[in-house]
Amino acid sequence: MTVRTRFAPSPTGYLHVGGGRTALFNWLFARKHKGTFILRVEDTDAARNTEEARQAIFDGMNWLGLDWDEGPEKGGPHGPYYQSRRNEIYDAYFEKLLAADRLYKDGDAYRFRFDRKPITMHDLVCGEVTIDYRDESNTPDMVVKRSDGSYVFHFVNVVDDLEMEMTHVIRGEDHLMNTPKHLQLIEALGAQPPQYAHIPLILNPDGSKMSKRDVGAAVGDYPRQGFLSGAVVNFIALLGWSSKSDDEIFTLTELIDRFSLEAINRAPARFDYEKCKWVNQQHIAKISTEAFADLAKPFVEAENLPITENYAAVIAAVKEKVRLLTEVPAAIDFLVTDTATQDEEAVAKAKANPNAALLPALADQLANGTEWSAEKAKEAIGEVAAAHGAKAGQLMFPVRVALSGRAHGPDLGDIFAILGKEKCVARLRSFH
RNA sequence: GACCCGUUCGUCUAUCGGUUAGGACUCCAGGUUUUCAUCCUGGCAAGAAGGGUUCGACUCCCUUACGGGUCGCCA
Numbered sequence: 176m177t178v179r180t181r182f183a184p185s186p187t188g189y190l191h192v193g194g195g196r197t198a199l200f201n202w203l204f205a206r207k208h209k210g211t212f213i214l215r216v217e218d219t220d221a222a223r224n225t226e227e228a229r230q231a232i233f234d235g236m237n238w239l240g241l242d243w244d245e246g247p248e249k250g251g252p253h254g255p256y257y258q259s260r261r262n263e264i265y266d267a268y269f270e271k272l273l274a275a276d277r278l279y280k281d282g283d284a285y286r287f288r289f290d291r292k293p294i295t296m297h298d299l300v301c302g303e304v305t306i307d308y309r310d311e312s313n314t315p316d317m318v319v320k321r322s323d324g325s326y327v328f329h330f331v332n333v334v335d336d337l338e339m340e341m342t343h344v345i346r347g348e349d350h351l352m353n354t355p356k357h358l359q360l361i362e363a364l365g366a367q368p369p370q371y372a373h374i375p376l377i378l379n380p381d382g383s384k385m386s387k388r389d390v391g392a393a394v395g396d397y398p399r400q401g402f403l404s405g406a407v408v409n410f411i412a413l414l415g416w417s418s419k420s421d422d423e424i425f426t427l428t429e430l431i432d433r434f435s436l437e438a439i440n441r442a443p444a445r446f447d448y449e450k451c452k453w454v455n456q457q458h459i460a461k462i463s464t465e466a467f468a469d470l471a472k473p474f475v476e477a478e479n480l481p482i483t484e485n486y487a488a489v490i491a492a493v494k495e496k497v498r499l500l501t502e503v504p505a506a507i508d509f510l511v512t513d514t515a516t517q518d519e520e521a522v523a524k525a526k527a528n529p530n531a532a533l534l535p536a537l538a539d540q541l542a543n544g545t546e547w548s549a550e551k552a553k554e555a556i557g558e559v560a561a562a563h564g565a566k567a568g569q570l571m572f573p574v575r576v577a578l579s580g581r582a583h584g585p586d587l588g589d590i591f592a593i594l595g596k597e598k599c600v601a602r603l604r605s606f607h
Numbered sequence: 608g609a610c611c612c613g614u615u616c617g618u619c620u621a622u623c624g625g626u627u628a629g630g631a632c633u634c635c636a637g638g639u640u641u642u643c644a645u646c647c648u649g650g651c652a653a654g655a656a657g658g659g660u661u662c663g664a665c666u667c668c669c670u671u672a673c674g675g676g677u678c679g680c681c682a
Contacts, residue, residue: 185682220681284680301612313610313678321680328682352611352677373612375675380618382674410619413631417620421630440613440620443675447618450632460645496644557641571642579643587642 178210179342185217186228190235190394193347193377196411201345202241203434213339214246218259219331235394238404240427253339258331265326268334277363283322289314294355299372299436306355317356333360336369345372372436375415375443391446401499406458410451414444424457456498464491471503478504483511488593492585509579510593517580525576530569533559534577538603549592577606
């Protein structure tokens, strides 16, 4: 029996990071077991569904790299994959329930009569959980068909999971209390239930429920905030799941290899934006300079910085200095323009440095040198410093600030090489 | 309120009765880098509380506290 999992979002908003992780776990589980991953759009709430939301979810899935084997734009033997187009199927199941005498009218709506007995679920993450359905006050019979004729979530969700032959349902813990309802429905339909795995929710840093507007909540925000897809996938996988080793940085392929439902935690995890950025930095360090250059390009252009002919060298100089792609423009502006804003504090500090007085001498030496290279330039710093009884290291800070306008940045040799002789000389001379 | 689930450094986590309770992020201190960053080393920092069970409990049981979830003709 091959594994079949699904992600079943309703297109009523953007793709939430919690939803993204649910999709990821279903996808990982399917890929790990050479199974099938299905995307199903649960658009039964006509009033709240929007085309923008549907698109945002698809975009988010694509960006995260979670491809589906069956679903919208892909097809498959169990379509259509939009619930709004599956009404005949639901009608047929509704008739079954009616024939089994499990439904009764309440106004124009239909309610499902629960079996009044304890229901025990065997959750792959939560273990055995029993809800006593003899307590009617806590478990009132549920509506399956509204008075307007439409079906509710519980019913269509169960029917589709059965129809689409799901073997494993991995979903957020907010669905744990729904599961006995689904089990009852499945039993009444005379079918076998899939295996369930309820994963803990993702909370804000302060422990509150993560929702709209909270930092990190929308998957769609990550690309423009300068995150790499692989880093975000890596980070959210670590929220509630552990590889049981000291390793933390994984590619999607490595995650497939290591993933298991048994390793999912029970307690909700808080979202740590700082660590997410650190993971991003780790991923930036791992990709090639070419790949990094391509990813950074849109951010550079967005700040109206020129893509110079030595762009590759410029990008290489800052690759391991940034945590987010959004930091790239500010890290390279002084290398590609002469109008970059300066860090006034660093400039003031450098000008107050006694060794700043040696900058004109250094400029002269660089200007008069017959050979120009980054290595020669660095050597010149040592020579000028020595000639005036100073150490090379002490002269480097003023030089750095004179050339870049800030206290931190690329290696001085990279700066010399990228800026070239003329600009270096000019910036050293004008720094006073 | 009722019903579920949970509780190890500030955060993410390892530990499946016997460990100096380990790793990572953050922060601090050194070192490497003649500079910046990377990197390396070290440091700060945890079993919610109280009862049991046991030779021995973070680990098993109970109670309390706290946190989260659910109680719709939303999904």
